[in-house]
Amino acid sequence: MSSARRPAPSESPKQADEGEPCPDPDTPVIRLEDVSVTYPGGVEALRGIDLTIGDGEFVVIVGLSGAGKSTLLRVLNGLVPATSGSVVVDGTEVVGASAATLRQVRSRIGMIFQTFNLVNRTSVLNNVLMGRLSVVPAWRSTLGLWPAEDREAAMAALERVGIVDKAYVRASNLSGGQQQRVGIARALAQEPGLMLADEPVAALDPVTSRQVMGDLQKINRELGITTLVNLHFLDLAKEYGRRLIGLRDGEMIFDGDIADVDDDTFRGIYGRSITDEDLLAMGDSPTDGSEGG
Numbered sequence: 001m002s003s004a005r006r007p008a009p010s011e012s013p014k015q016a017d018e019g020e021p022c023p024d025p026d027t028p029v030i031r032l033e034d035v036s037v038t039y040p041g042g043v044e045a046l047r048g049i050d051l052t053i054g055d056g057e058f059v060v061i062v063g064l065s066g067a068g069k070s071t072l073l074r075v076l077n078g079l080v081p082a083t084s085g086s087v088v089v090d091g092t093e094v095v096g097a098s099a100a101t102l103r104q105v106r107s108r109i110g111m112i113f114q115t116f117n118l119v120n121r122t123s124v125l126n127n128v129l130m131g132r133l134s135v136v137p138a139w140r141s142t143l144g145l146w147p148a149e150d151r152e153a154a155m156a157a158l159e160r161v162g163i164v165d166k167a168y169v170r171a172s173n174l175s176g177g178q179q180q181r182v183g184i185a186r187a188l189a190q191e192p193g194l195m196l197a198d199e200p201v202a203a204l205d206p207v208t209s210r211q212v213m214g215d216l217q218k219i220n221r222e223l224g225i226t227t228l229v230n231l232h233f234l235d236l237a238k239e240y241g242r243r244l245i246g247l248r249d250g251e252m253i254f255d256g257d258i259a260d261v262d263d264d265t266f267r268g269i270y271g272r273s274i275t276d277e278d279l280l281a282m283g284d285s286p287t288d289g290s291e292g293g
């Protein structure tokens with residue numbers, strides 16, 4: 001992800017005639033080799049994972065509760081140390097890395113959380129500006145001295161997720177979907193090379209879930225930011241993913257193109273039949289954000 005400079009959120013999206021940035025599987029942003037994670041207490045959350053993810057890919061990870069989805073995202077930014085194996089993110093080995101190296105790796109990773117993780121008592125704009133903390137020196141932000149370019153980058157990020165009109169509203173006064181968009185804008189303001197979203201729509205209703213997934217998809221396509229999303233709902237995974245990874249009991253038992261995924265694939269990943277609970281299953285098909293396939 002450092003091989004070519006990405007457009008900052010403040011830059012205009014690529015014009016249609018330039019084409020979308022194409023995923024480049026030959027430039028790995030992420031490479032896991034034989035990665036295992038055993039938590040204190042003995043739970044083997046990941047077992048022997050081999051995985052390569054190329055620049056600009058949009059990958060959805062599914063699996064039952066406890067399968068290791070969150071752990072997989074957390075080994076990438078070093079929040080959970082791999083017990084064995086190698087985790088290379090953007091050319092940097094994360095396993096055994098120093099605190100300074102981990103800080104550097106994390107500064108290039110935008111995180112999006114199920115519960116949004118906003119500071120509720122402050123404005124939307126201030127929340128997004130916090131994404132700039134990894135870009136600007138800390139003293140500037142603690143003094144509230146955000147330079148114009150940072151404010152512009154934050155506003156551009158808000159514009160990209162369609163809530164620039166909420167910039168001066170307290171975060172707590174927004175709907176869930178709007179709050180998640182603030183979370184996405186905050187991650188974008190960081191100018192990340194990699195976005196990790198851990199069940200970003202689990203707290204949202206079906207319509208809002210699709211809008212938020214559409215935002216993530218659009219950002220991936222327009223800015224070419226490599227994106228990994230953990231999802232619970234299998235229909236949503238099929239609708240928005242390009243590549244699907246299936247985890248079961250800490251093992252990667254599927255890795256392939258979403259076009260090759262069928263009900264049997266999902267049954268294999270879940271080890272049981274698919275139920276209504278596994279589907280977002282709503283009547284109307286999406287009107288935006290998804291082109292299907």
Ligand SMILES: Nc1ncnc2c1ncn2[C@@H]1O[C@H](COP(=O)(O)OP(=O)(O)OP(=O)(O)O)[C@@H](O)[C@H]1O
Nearest residue numbers: 039040041043045064065066067068069070071072
């Ligand atoms: N900090 C921890 N200490 C000990 N065990 C843990 C810890 N975090 C997760 N685990 C265990 O590791 C396994 C994988 O957990 P993980 O959170 O990665 O699963 P998940 O697929 O994200 O599940 P969910 O869909 O419920 O979020 C589970 O058995 C879980 O109980």
Ligand SMILES: [Mg+2]
Nearest residue numbers: 069070071198
């Ligand atoms: Mg999880």
